[in-house]
Amino acid sequence: MRPFNRLASILLLLSLIASCEALNITPPEVHITIINDLLNTMPIIVHCSSPAKDFGAFTIPKLGKLPFSFQPIPLLSEDVNCSVEWGGQTHNFDFYVYKRDKDRGNVCCSWTVKEDGPCVQVNQFSSTCYPWK
Numbered sequence: 001m002r003p004f005n006r007l008a009s010i011l012l013l014l015s016l017i018a019s020c021e022a023l024n025i026t027p028p029e030v031h032i033t034i035i036n037d038l039l040n041t042m043p044i045i046v047h048c049s050s051p052a053k054d055f056g057a058f059t060i061p062k063l064g065k066l067p068f069s070f071q072p073i074p075l076l077s078e079d080v081n082c083s084v085e086w087g088g089q090t091h092n093f094d095f096y097v098y099k100r101d102k103d104r105g106n107v108c109c110s111w112t113v114k115e116d117g118p119c120v121q122v123n124q125f126s127s128t129c130y131p132w133k
Contacts (some may be wrong), residue, residue: 048082091132
């Protein structure tokens with residue numbers, strides 16, 4: 001891409017973001033909770049990040065919870081990927097994907113970490129489970 005075209009694209013993107021903020025159509029803050037639901041009593045270490053922010057690494061004991069929040073950036077992919085480690089194993093999963101989760105509301109996702117993969121609570125009575133990446 002030519003430097004002028006790249007600069008024009010960046011300026012257009014910034015003006016669109018500013019317009020969204022001026023019109024107050026920014027998406028609400030997203031709240032995510034990750035719960036250690038392994039069968040054993042081992043703690044898990046969870047390290048989450050998005051393209052815009054590193055949320056850090058946290059140790060979650062058995063049945064412990066890690067709540068965190070973030071403000072999505074309009075027009076940009078704001079996926080949140082986490083590595084989850086226990087007993088010498090490390091797994092990865094996108095605990096927030098804008099296209100998948102945007103319609104769940106701002107108290108988006110309550111995830112339980114299981115050996116086979118994470119499960120998200122869909123409603124009071126059911127959840128959907130995914131395999132680790």
